[in-house]
Amino acid sequence: MDVLAPTKTFPxxxxxxxxxxxxxxxxxxHFTTSSLPKRSxxxxxxxxxxxxxxxxxxxxxxLSSANLSGDAAGNEVLRxxxxxxxxxxxxxxxxxxxxRGTDPPDIIPCTSLIRGLCRSGRTAAARRVLDIIxxxxxxxxxxxxxxxxxxxxxxxxxxxxxxLLHRMxxxxxxxxxxxxxxxxxxxxxxxxxxxxxxxxxxxxCAPDVFTYTILIEATCKESGVGHAMKLLDEMHAxxxxxxxxxxxxxxxxxxxxxxxxxxxxxxxxxxxxGCNPNVITHNIILRSMCSTGRWMDAENLLSDxxxxxxxxxxxxxxxxxxxxxxxxxxxxxxxxxxxxPEHGCTPNSLSYNPLLHSxxxxxxxxxxxxxxxxxxxxxxxxxxxxxxxxxxALCKDGKVDVAVELLSQLSSRGCRPVLISYNAxxxxxxxxxxxxxxxxxFKEMEGKGLxxxxxxxxxxxxxxxxxxxxxxxxxxxxxxxxxxxxxxAIIYNSVILGLCKARExxxxxxFYAYxxxxxxMPTESTYMILIEGLVHEGFGxxxxxxxxxxxxxGVVKKTSMQNVVARM
DNA sequence: ATAGGGTTAG
Numbered sequence: 001m002d003v004l005a006p007t008k009t010f011p012x013x014x015x016x017x018x019x020x021x022x023x024x025x026x027x028x029x030h031f032t033t034s035s036l037p038k039r040s041x042x043x044x045x046x047x048x049x050x051x052x053x054x055x056x057x058x059x060x061x062x063l064s065s066a067n068l069s070g071d072a073a074g075n076e077v078l079r080x081x082x083x084x085x086x087x088x089x090x091x092x093x094x095x096x097x098x099x100r101g102t103d104p105p106d107i108i109p110c111t112s113l114i115r116g117l118c119r120s121g122r123t124a125a126a127r128r129v130l131d132i133i134x135x136x137x138x139x140x141x142x143x144x145x146x147x148x149x150x151x152x153x154x155x156x157x158x159x160x161x162x163x164l165l166h167r168m169x170x171x172x173x174x175x176x177x178x179x180x181x182x183x184x185x186x187x188x189x190x191x192x193x194x195x196x197x198x199x200x201x202x203x204x205c206a207p208d209v210f211t212y213t214i215l216i217e218a219t220c221k222e223s224g225v226g227h228a229m230k231l232l233d234e235m236h237a238x239x240x241x242x243x244x245x246x247x248x249x250x251x252x253x254x255x256x257x258x259x260x261x262x263x264x265x266x267x268x269x270x271x272x273x274g275c276n277p278n279v280i281t282h283n284i285i286l287r288s289m290c291s292t293g294r295w296m297d298a299e300n301l302l303s304d305x306x307x308x309x310x311x312x313x314x315x316x317x318x319x320x321x322x323x324x325x326x327x328x329x330x331x332x333x334x335x336x337x338x339x340x341p342e343h344g345c346t347p348n349s350l351s352y353n354p355l356l357h358s359x360x361x362x363x364x365x366x367x368x369x370x371x372x373x374x375x376x377x378x379x380x381x382x383x384x385x386x387x388x389x390x391x392x393a394l395c396k397d398g399k400v401d402v403a404v405e406l407l408s409q410l411s412s413r414g415c416r417p418v419l420i421s422y423n424a425x426x427x428x429x430x431x432x433x434x435x436x437x438x439x440x441x442f443k444e445m446e447g448k449g450l451x452x453x454x455x456x457x458x459x460x461x462x463x464x465x466x467x468x469x470x471x472x473x474x475x476x477x478x479x480x481x482x483x484x485x486x487x488x489a490i491i492y493n494s495v496i497l498g499l500c501k502a503r504e505x506x507x508x509x510x511f512y513a514y515x516x517x518x519x520x521m522p523t524e525s526t527y528m529i530l531i532e533g534l535v536h537e538g539f540g541x542x543x544x545x546x547x548x549x550x551x552x553x554g555v556v557k558k559t560s561m562q563n564v565v566a567r568m
Numbered sequence: 569a570t571a572g573g574g575t576t577a578g
Contacts, residue, residue, distance in 0.1 A: 388575040423576040458577040
């Protein structure tokens with residue numbers, strides 16, 4: 001015990017000065033900390049670019065014929081520009097002619113212009129068009145407003161949408177409100193949606209099936225089916241009949257609450273409500289049956305729907321294929337896929353991907369590639385998930401170079417690599433000791449505007465640690481703070497492992513303390529790595545004490561403990 | 569306005 005230099009951090013460890021550090025659960029044990037390298041605090045947040053108006057009004061050829069100051073000829077040019085998709089020229093024309101002209105612009109091309117600008121995310125420019133219409137003395141109609149409001153909603157500017165709703169120069173219609181409901185509900189702002197509903201009723205605008213369906217769906221998610229049912233009653237009372245979609249939304253809610261049998265009853269009662277279930281109704285129930293392992297029920301439901309004349313869709317089959325693949329029943333999944341055309345369905349990439357994934361998981365990459373060829377020969381092109389599956393399989397099969405090659409070809413194959421594609425290959429490279437090459441890909445990825453996540457860093461940090469480049473690994477972990485990425489236990493563990501392997505168990509313990517101070521819960525591996533480290537440096541007794549303590553706390557499993565002892 | 573969303577890290 002006295003071999004331990006007093007300056008080191010070990011003593012407090014072996015003196016069993018154990019103290020719970022993390023309040024909630026706590027398997028964290030307290031080691032004395034010593035200071036860690038100062039972490040750099042970089043904040044490189046680029047501010048999102050705001051749409052700006054192009055204000056330059058220097059002569060555009062197509063404007064020359066329209067120097068008559070906002071008259072019929074001007075509108076003709078405006079229509080042509082909008083029709084040809086020359087949005088910026090149309091905008092300039094509006095600014096230069098109609099803003100001060102005597103005749104107002106035609107609101108129909110203006111509405112198209114607003115729609116076009118919104119589609120490319122330029123809501124500020126679109127709003128400018130609306131403002132020009134208003135100041136030029138023309139009055140936008142409800143459609144113009146609806147297009148603008150929908151543009152705001154799609155770009156997430158719900159507050160702007162609401163402001164515009166309140167200052168429209170014509171009464172909003174049910175479409176205006178439904179657009180806003182949809183957007184508020186998607187963002188979980190259900191309270192606000194109900195406020196708007198009050199507003200709608202005050203203005204004597206009657207809600208329709210869409211209105212209620214949107215609200216019922218959101219209510220199922222936020223407050224449960226029980227509350228949603230009240231809305232369904234209210235809907236009935238107001239003389240608005242629910243349709244299949246309304247019922248499907250409710251059935252989906254019931255399934256999500258784990259009440260599959262109630263959902264089935266609802267399905268069976270639907271005809272008595274005057275509404276027949278459709279494929280989607282069945283698919284919702286089918287999915288729920290599969291995910292709860294009720295395979296026989298699923299098979300029966302499938303034959304039920306066929307006998308009722310409700311034809312299965314691609315989704316129906318994909319649900320079944322997915323389920324079978326998860327259960328490892330690849331053969332049956334393939335049979336189903338092959339039978340799809342008999343039911344008038346063409347398999348898509350979502351049909352093939354689970355099969356490819358299962359084959360890869362079973363290390364049958366050659367068969368997966370054969371199947372890929374079949375898929376392509378049938379006109380179904382691989383998507384990014386297909387490629388990601390292959391990239392992962394290649395890496396796991398020791399063909400990292402092939403994976404690198406494939407990754408570089410993705411764009412020319414019509415598939416843009418995504419974060420997961422890079423993560424798969426970066427991980428593959430890191431695992432075979434080619435961390436520098438992995439770092440190169442990481443740079444390339446960032447150059448393409450893809451932001452690395454915790455998994456990317458997890459692979460890189462582990463790669464660096466394995467190569468003995470622990471300093472770099474540690475610095476990378478410290479840098480994550482400025483990037484709003486919380487390192488996981490996996491990341492900390494790999495650094496701790498790297499330090500232990502380098503016979504720097506004291507620093508490993510410091511890093512452990514740092515991990516705990518950052519609020520990251522250690523795992524069983526964390527402790528096992530540290531214990532192995534202690535053993536390697538000749539502190540077997542201390543390791544055993546610690547192990548006993550951890551075992552008595554239930555942090556370490558008995559088998560893990562026996563394994564360590566057996567190796568000593 | 570409803571169903572499939574699969575693929576990556578110790």
